[in-house]
Amino acid sequence: MTRVRKVLIVGGGIGGLSLASGLRNRGIEVDLVEVKKEWTVYGVGIIQQCNVIRAMAQLGLADRFLGAGFAYENVGLYTAEGHLLQMLPGVRAAGPEYPANLGISRLALHQVLSSTAAERGTSIRLGLTVEHLAQDPEGVSVTFTDGTQGRYDLVVGADGLFSKVRSMVFGKELKPRFTGQAVFRHNFPRPPEIDHLAAFYGRHHNAGLCPLSKDLMYLFVTSSEPGNPWMPEVRLAELMRDRMKEFGGIIGRLRDQITDPKQVVYKPMEVIFVPEPWYRGRVVLIGDAVHATTPHLGQGAGMAIEDAVVLSELLEEEAPVEALLSRFMQRRYERCKFIVESSIQIGDWEMQGASNADRTGIVKKMMEVTAQPI
Template sequence: MSEVSKILIVGGGIGGLCAAIALRREGFSVDLVELKSEWTVYGVGIIQQSNVVREMARLGVLQRYLDAAYAFEDVGIYNLQGIPLARIPGQRLAGPAYPANVGISRLALHDVLSSSAIELGTQVRLGLSIESFEQDPDGVDVRFTDGSTGRYDLMVGADGVYSKVRGMLFGDKYQPRHTGQSVWRYNFPRHPSIDHLASYTGAEGNAGLVPLADNLMYMFSTSHEPGNPWLDPSQFAELMRDRIKKIGGLIGELREQITDSSQVVYKPMEVVFVDESWFKGRVLLIGDAAHATTPHLGQGAGMAIEDALVLSLELLGDDPIESKLQRFMQRRFERCKYISERSILAGEREMAKDHSFDRVGLTKEMLSRTAEPV
């Protein structure tokens, strides 16, 4: 009999929900606790590339996911004046009948994942986290913040960049670090030309447009914000316009339409990478809790989703749990480290205004690496 049957997931974001879906499909009993009492999501939209579309198929949610998303094939790279530099074709990794990439609103993605997890039998409790835990060779005893308790064969920390579980495992050894950049996002009606991911890149700035639906797209832009200063939310629209003032093309045409500060989503970039085993005993970190990175390669959520799939597969069988989790680490560590390091590198080159940096080459390399089997 398997050493693992009952699993606790801490955190109800993308990684936690995908883990719940994948584990339930393999027959594991899954409890999920989420600190938010109102299960809201932060942000505008998200780019999900070919490896993520492949994993959504393996999770068994592909059609529901595609119904909520905007499918596209290519990535277009432009200079800051809007002149095309390269068009990178996507790979249909989920199969020839399915798209290479999608853009999807974070709310739509959350709805797909949360409803799927619950329908599959995940026991979800909101407004709750863990207070403490003690583990022995056979399991983990957990006390929750409402005073209730539970015993599990495995606890999975999927609780994000500020992971409470990570702190319980490693103390203050791994703390989020501000990279010096922030990202700005804003929704627009979709322009007819934006039927692909359009990335504007150059030494003086970086921005992009991502289709989310037939009538919706979003703009993103990164900016250098040394020291992570506090910015007045009531001024976000003006500040975002200022950050993209040197970018032309369609970005420049749209700039003056950024008028509603309440609709600007501003987020400082913070990173953390656990540079050792992500598990101790029967407690494991996945997703941003283990390897939060920047959005420069559009793979942060993708790595969390892959973590979830690999975990569900490696937990099968009768061998010791330590062997299973070590195999998980062998499949995930270097892949996630590559994405983390290359994403941070892209941001560093932006801040250095490095005219020689080959962003197109890095994008092609990343797409090739992530197309490889997980």
């Protein structure tokens, strides 16, 4: 029996890059391929909660990670008019020397992850993905889209919501579904009072403000979009303002400042949760390829980073790959399932305008669950 010595990661997003660093920490050879020819980053900012701070510390990334964002402790829950309902204290899951949470721009996060993976010796190739996989009991032979070939002990599909690896190995019938909602995002200068994550509950929409740096924050608002309509880019500012009509307070004041459609990032919410197991032989899926969720609990990226921590930790062991991947499932499946199902539930309540919805209860439960070790 020999341990895993060489791994191919397909996909250079948050999960794939985190895994690359985790594996290189353990001396495992890593090739990473990313289909994009240029590493463009989609989105505005991202919420990284206590479990992600801990995961980054486990990957040896905490100091660089924390230096690129805005650390904060608490989560405030507000009415649509801006009246405080409850302030939930954060948990310093990574230890007393670390903050409970972090807001960070997606570009800054990508720069931290990609630069660290490269510095630790990951072989990274852009504009490339997998064309063909052939497994046998000893490994996986891979043909890439440029005609080159490689041989690996394990292949990891970290290639996102529309994963090619998932389609190749698990079948094309597993496809994402549109939930009925979308999210609009926009950056703003950060006022001093937004020193925490602030969530605002309307009857049909959920808005929020997340600090990203000393000077920057982002605003998000969720909306029902039946039929997943195409949104003309020239109308995005107007459409975002329209979805914010029920909000007063600071959200209402910011609404009137949204005038440039090019500053608005719009994304339909699409989800997938693949039944267990998430592996076939020596090919395993992680992150959005297998458990893409909605942003209602701010845990999509966090679950991908946790996948990377657990998988890199297990692959250091000298044991059959089947046994290691089975243990990966034991540690990841129920936790990810809870996040996906709970996030979707909040979105369903928003679309239904449910007056008895216990969104605060779900947020509290999420904070309890994610504070637990992985």
